[in-house]
Amino acid sequence: MFSMSPRPAPAKTAAPGRPKDLGKGAAILDAAKRLFTAQGFDGTSMDQIAAEAGVSKLTVYSHFGDKETLFAAAAKAYCEQQLPTSLFEARPEVPLRERLLQIAQAFFAMISAPEAVAGHRILCTPQMADSPLPQMFWEAGPRRVQDAFAELLRWRVSAGELEIDDIPRASSQFFTLLKGEPHAQLVFGCDGFCNGDIQEHLVSTVDLFLRAYAVRDRNDATAAQR
Template sequence: MNAAIARSSGPGRPKDLEKRAAILEAAKRLFPEHGFEGTSMDAIAASAGVSKLTVYSHFKDKETLFAEAVRIKCVEQLPPELFDVPVEGSLRTQLHVIARAFFGLIVSEESIALHRLLTAGTGSSQKLAQVFWEAGPQVVQRVFGDLLRREIAAGHLEIPDVERASSQFFCLLKGELHARLLCGCCGGPFGEAEIEAHLGATVDMFLRAYATRG
């Protein structure tokens, strides 16, 4: 993780920020690989090259670390500047940029592994799912909703329920391609043409539903 993201995660000396970044990198890798229960704070500390005491000095418990790892992963793939664009620019282009970044996030190996972890039906999975939702998807949908509100104010969109529209956009982006990947029946990596056709059709459908008439 780059230094800019590390600095945005919390206060502290440069050395402390480097350790925090190393801990988060280890957490982002180990949680999807071994699951929440199978990933110990000792393992994260060893992978990050720090002591377990250092891990606890930055994150009070494993659940907090898990939530922050999810949040940082989303920020890396969907940085705030993606959603903070001038309203006089091309809305279609910006929606496609956001769609591309989001799709890249959800089809990554880490995301697929994390999805399977959260739907495994283990004792902690329900609580983890709530933590994941609040740290990741809920934040993304809220920021996207702010973008939609700015476009509504500029007269580009007509949306009676922004929260619902935001949810619809990201659900549409998952579509059949994501479902096939989760089921393991995609037949190999998706081709760029197939992905672009899916993203373009999703953006077109969203705008047909909510773009200001005329």
């Protein structure tokens, strides 16, 4: 994995001008995701991304400003593709446990994909410590997911299904628990959990979350106190 030298300067914004070609922007993002995953951040140049996308380097810069911004945009596009906004809609017709399992399965599928694991490893290298990239990635990916899930939790709280004092914290806890040991093993390259184990892990995590925050039936609560 190629390392990145520190770049503490703030990211540039794309230059103003004519409306951007959405097709070219998508092609650039796809090329960036492939190359960053395969070659790392420092191992990938804007020239290579331009060639892979079939556009000029000037077009890449006009869309994304600099490589750091492009990396963050690629991460955001990946998250939005794997976890679209529709996944976090309240959908009151779906039982709460089933709804949480749907989100848990989609989230773990996203973070366990080879490109996501590679991106995580890039961000964990010591060279990233003084770079703006980890914060840019956090805002573009994990923060977006946690905020969207928090809105779903608020709706379910208002519907009387959950009782949560600190919704942002509960949202963070949910995804942290989902990652757990299986994701750590993936990042470290260890052989461990199989598909059946992963599903059991996700189900037990959802059940643990519900034991902490679900509104219990009064009869159940009374019985538990006896």
